[in-house]
Amino acid sequence: MSLVATLVCRPTAPKxxxxxxxxxxxxxxxxxxxxxxxxxVAADLTxxxxxxxxxxxxxxxxxxxxxxxxxxxxxxxxxxxxxIADMDSTMIRQECIDELAAELGLKEKISEITERxxxxxxxxxxxxxERVGLLxxxxxxxxxxxxNTRIQLMPGGRTLVQTMKANGAYCAxxxxxxxxxxxxxxxxxxFDENQxxxxxxxxxxxxxxxxxxxxxxxxxxxxxxxxxxEKGLTASETMAVGDGANDLAMLETAGLGxxxxxxxxxxxxxxxxxxxxxxxxxxxxxxxxEAEFVLS
Numbered sequence: 001m002s003l004v005a006t007l008v009c010r011p012t013a014p015k016x017x018x019x020x021x022x023x024x025x026x027x028x029x030x031x032x033x034x035x036x037x038x039x040x041v042a043a044d045l046t047x048x049x050x051x052x053x054x055x056x057x058x059x060x061x062x063x064x065x066x067x068x069x070x071x072x073x074x075x076x077x078x079x080x081x082x083x084i085a086d087m088d089s090t091m092i093r094q095e096c097i098d099e100l101a102a103e104l105g106l107k108e109k110i111s112e113i114t115e116r117x118x119x120x121x122x123x124x125x126x127x128x129x130e131r132v133g134l135l136x137x138x139x140x141x142x143x144x145x146x147x148n149t150r151i152q153l154m155p156g157g158r159t160l161v162q163t164m165k166a167n168g169a170y171c172a173x174x175x176x177x178x179x180x181x182x183x184x185x186x187x188x189x190x191f192d193e194n195q196x197x198x199x200x201x202x203x204x205x206x207x208x209x210x211x212x213x214x215x216x217x218x219x220x221x222x223x224x225x226x227x228x229x230e231k232g233l234t235a236s237e238t239m240a241v242g243d244g245a246n247d248l249a250m251l252e253t254a255g256l257g258x259x260x261x262x263x264x265x266x267x268x269x270x271x272x273x274x275x276x277x278x279x280x281x282x283x284x285x286x287x288x289x290e291a292e293f294v295l296s
Contacts, residue, residue, distance in 0.1 A: 003047035004078075005055055006037075006071045007063075008277040008284045011156075014040025015066050021045070027062035028055060038290035042281075047072060067276045071285050073256070077236050078287045083164050084224050084250060086242035087175035087182055087196070089118075090260050091189060091279075093152045096181045097131050102150075103142045106134055119263045120245030124176060124216045129209075132199065136208025140201055143180055151181065153188060156279030161190045162294040163283055170231060174220050176246050195223060221249035241282060242266070258282060 007024065009015045021034045021043055032046040047055045052072040059070045088095045101110035110131050117127040161171045173186045173194040186194035198211035213219070224240065227233070240247070240254035243262040251257030251270050259270035260279070267273040274281045283293065 001050055002075045003050065003052055003055060003072055004075045004287075005045045005047050005059055006042065006073075006285055006287075007045065007059070008042045008069045008071075008274070008281040009040075009067060010276050011038070011041050011278060011280070013067070015068055016040050016043055020063070020066065024059050024062045027058045037284050037288070042277075042284040042290070044287065069274050069276050069281055071272045073272075073285075077255075078285070079167065080164070080237055080239040080256065080286060081169050082224075082227055082231060082233055082238040083161065083169055083171045083282075084220070084227065084238065084240045084254065085171070085173055085191075086220075086244070086247050087173055087185060088177050089243045090241060090247075091154055091157045091173065092181075092185060093154055094150060096146070096151065096177045097128075097135075099146045099150045100135055100138060100143060101131070103138055103146065104135065110134055117246070118244035120248075120265050124246040125214045128176065128197070128214055128216070132206075132210045133208045135199075135206050138206045140204050140206070143199075143206070147181055147184060151185070153185070154279055156277075156281070158189045159293050159295055160279045160282050162296060163288060163292065165190060165192070166294045170227065172223065172227060174215070174223050174250070176214075176216055176220075176244075195219075217246040217249045220247065221253050224250045224253055239282065239286075241279075256285070258285070 029048045030046045035044040056070055056072045085091055095114050098107055098111040101107045113127055113131055116122045117124050171191045173182055173191040175182050175196040177196050178199050179196045182194040182196040197215050200207050200209045236255040238254045239256045240250045241258045241260050243260050257271045259267040259273040
């Protein structure tokens with residue numbers, strides 16, 4: 001089994017100059033030249049051995065603390081035909097429920113619950129019910145205001161989705177958040193579908209309840225399995241990305257589960273982790289070069 005190592009750093013702070021790549025190549029014992037995916041930002045290197053873990057450790061040691069993400073995987077089957085992604089703190093910068101809480105002066109209280117749920121310290125479903133209950137009375141117009149004024153797309157997300165779709169992949173946004181956000185966000189980025197929880201309303205205000213059943217950890221895995229069956233895909237042809245504990249089931253089920261700026265337990269359990277690059281790192285992992293990116 002031949003392996004390839006991909007090195008990626010933050011696009012706004014390129015670190016992969018010729019000297020760094022030569023140092024890593026020497027550590028790997030390879031004489032093959034690096035394949036530059038984006039100058040200074042991303043590159044592929046041949047791995048001489050057959051142990052991904054050993055190769056990754058050699059690279060990390062050679063980088064000596066440089067802020068570079070490192071991925072080692074088989075060369076075959078890198079390009080995926082399905083992307084399933086979380087939304088909050090993954091495809092967007094914020095946690096939507098925390099921003100809604102700010103409208104009621106409850107951001108600190110609700111964000112503390114959110115953080116514990118995302119770390120896996122408390123179960124997602126009861127935590128969501130508790131937080132939504134605290135939003136009772138919030139005007140629906142304020143929900144729209146939060147969407148329009150506070151929600152920011154994560155860098156590289158639209159390029160990731162548009163490039164994969166242009167190459168035949170199907171892209172699904174599956175969130176433990178809310179449809180009032182996933183619909184517009186999915187449209188902005190270009191996802192083929194979106195699923196999330198529904199906030200219930202009465203007389204133009206949130207009534208403090210969420211439609212059952214709650215879309216949580218197992219529902220994300222279930223949608224991944226359903227999509228595999230619908231599209232005739234094997235698990236190895238799929239990629240999942242998320243940051244919280246409720247993403248773990250889909251990350252474990254996908255052929256390549258990627259923890260993006262994730263909570264420690266999630267990063268530890270995932271196949272790969274992105275701590276420095278933006279979401280275009282998920283394209284470099286698949287062997288795409290910057291010249292192949294769809295930027296529209």
